[in-house]
Amino acid sequence: MTTILLANNFAQVTSTNLHHFSEVERFAQLTISHAHCQANISLYGGQLLSFQPTGHKDVLWLSKQASYQTGKAIRGGIPLCWPWFGANDKADNQASNTLSTGLNTELSSQQKPVNHGFARQLPWSIESISADEQGVTLVLSLTGEDQHPLWPNAYKLTQTLFLGQQLKHVLAMSNLSQQDAQYSAALHNYFAVSNPANVSIDTLTGVSYSDKLSDKKVKALSIQQQAVSCVGEIDREYHSSAKMTIVDNLWQRQIDIVSHHCQQWVLWNPGVALANTMADIHQGGEQEYVCLEAANTRWQALPAGETVVISQEINVTNLD
Numbered sequence: 001m002t003t004i005l006l007a008n009n010f011a012q013v014t015s016t017n018l019h020h021f022s023e024v025e026r027f028a029q030l031t032i033s034h035a036h037c038q039a040n041i042s043l044y045g046g047q048l049l050s051f052q053p054t055g056h057k058d059v060l061w062l063s064k065q066a067s068y069q070t071g072k073a074i075r076g077g078i079p080l081c082w083p084w085f086g087a088n089d090k091a092d093n094q095a096s097n098t099l100s101t102g103l104n105t106e107l108s109s110q111q112k113p114v115n116h117g118f119a120r121q122l123p124w125s126i127e128s129i130s131a132d133e134q135g136v137t138l139v140l141s142l143t144g145e146d147q148h149p150l151w152p153n154a155y156k157l158t159q160t161l162f163l164g165q166q167l168k169h170v171l172a173m174s175n176l177s178q179q180d181a182q183y184s185a186a187l188h189n190y191f192a193v194s195n196p197a198n199v200s201i202d203t204l205t206g207v208s209y210s211d212k213l214s215d216k217k218v219k220a221l222s223i224q225q226q227a228v229s230c231v232g233e234i235d236r237e238y239h240s241s242a243k244m245t246i247v248d249n250l251w252q253r254q255i256d257i258v259s260h261h262c263q264q265w266v267l268w269n270p271g272v273a274l275a276n277t278m279a280d281i282h283q284g285g286e287q288e289y290v291c292l293e294a295a296n297t298r299w300q301a302l303p304a305g306e307t308v309v310i311s312q313e314i315n316v317t318n319l320d
């Protein structure tokens with residue numbers, strides 16, 4: 001069933017129940033149609049899946065084999081990694097405390113932290129939708145408490161997506177509890193490209209990075225000396241908050257990304273061998289994107305009663 005959520009002189013926003021989900025878990029996908037862009041958003045995960053400014057190819061990549069299923073993250077678009085990025089090293093600390101104290105505080109298998117946190121695997125709500133001649137502004141929210149033993153605090157996330165010629169993407173995180181908390185996070189952008197081999201990201205040259213593929217526990221800091229190659233498996237945290245520019249030399253387009261209050265850029269592509277083991281990436285899909293994520297990969301303070309905001313702006317330009 002499709003419902004019109006907004007229709008005015010500037011835009012139309014419709015909501016369609018996703019048939020991929022069961023009857024009891026009807027999660028809607030929103031479709032935005034505006035003179036300046038087309039976009040799709042999944043309320044499951046509060047995830048922008050597609051953003052196509054008028055006159056351009058889609059800025060975002062979405063797997064043709066993405067899972068739309070409770071307990072799974074949707075592969076593509078901009079998943080939100082929150083309240084932790086990656087595996088959550090606090091789970092390791094909990095395990096070593098158990099070993100040293102002998103107390104059985106180990107997390108059960110159901111409590112093991114899911115990679116990149118729980119926000120991308122929960123149904124979000126629509127707070128508001130509005131449209132003017134510049135674009136559509138969509139505000140989504142997610143509230144919860146006792147969501148995970150490693151993150152029991154009451155919280156509210158408010159995600160504001162301004163969709164027009166450009167994308168403005170704001171994530172406000174409120175700690176509604178009386179206990180201080182820490183978060184790590186990423187706006188996990190899957191950028192559609194003609195092929196990673198055709199991509200240059202000169203803005204990463206000279207930037208220090210930690211290589212997540214290194215098997216050493218303490219990862220040495222390296223400097224990106226030459227032009228970065230996005231071909232093959234790559235998984236790096238670049239310690240920079242500078243503006244990034246992705247140039248696609250075949251599609252002749254440039255994507256500029258500005259982040260605010262994010263200390264890292266994460267560059268990730270699984271490469272062919274790993275992608276072939278991932279059920280939710282279609283054949284050859286890893287040759288169609290690079291992830292460049294605006295992130296705080298290290299724990300950050302989220303004090304009791306306070307709100308912290310991270311954001312990004314994405315602009316696309318044709319070069320020919």
Ligand SMILES: O=P(O)(O)OC[C@H]1O[C@H](O)[C@H](O)[C@@H](O)[C@@H]1O
Pocket residue numbers: 073115116212235236266267268291293
């Ligand atoms: O498969 P996911 O949980 O979505 O994670 C996909 C990737 O996300 C990030 O970019 C991390 O740096 C990678 O280590 C991880 O493999």
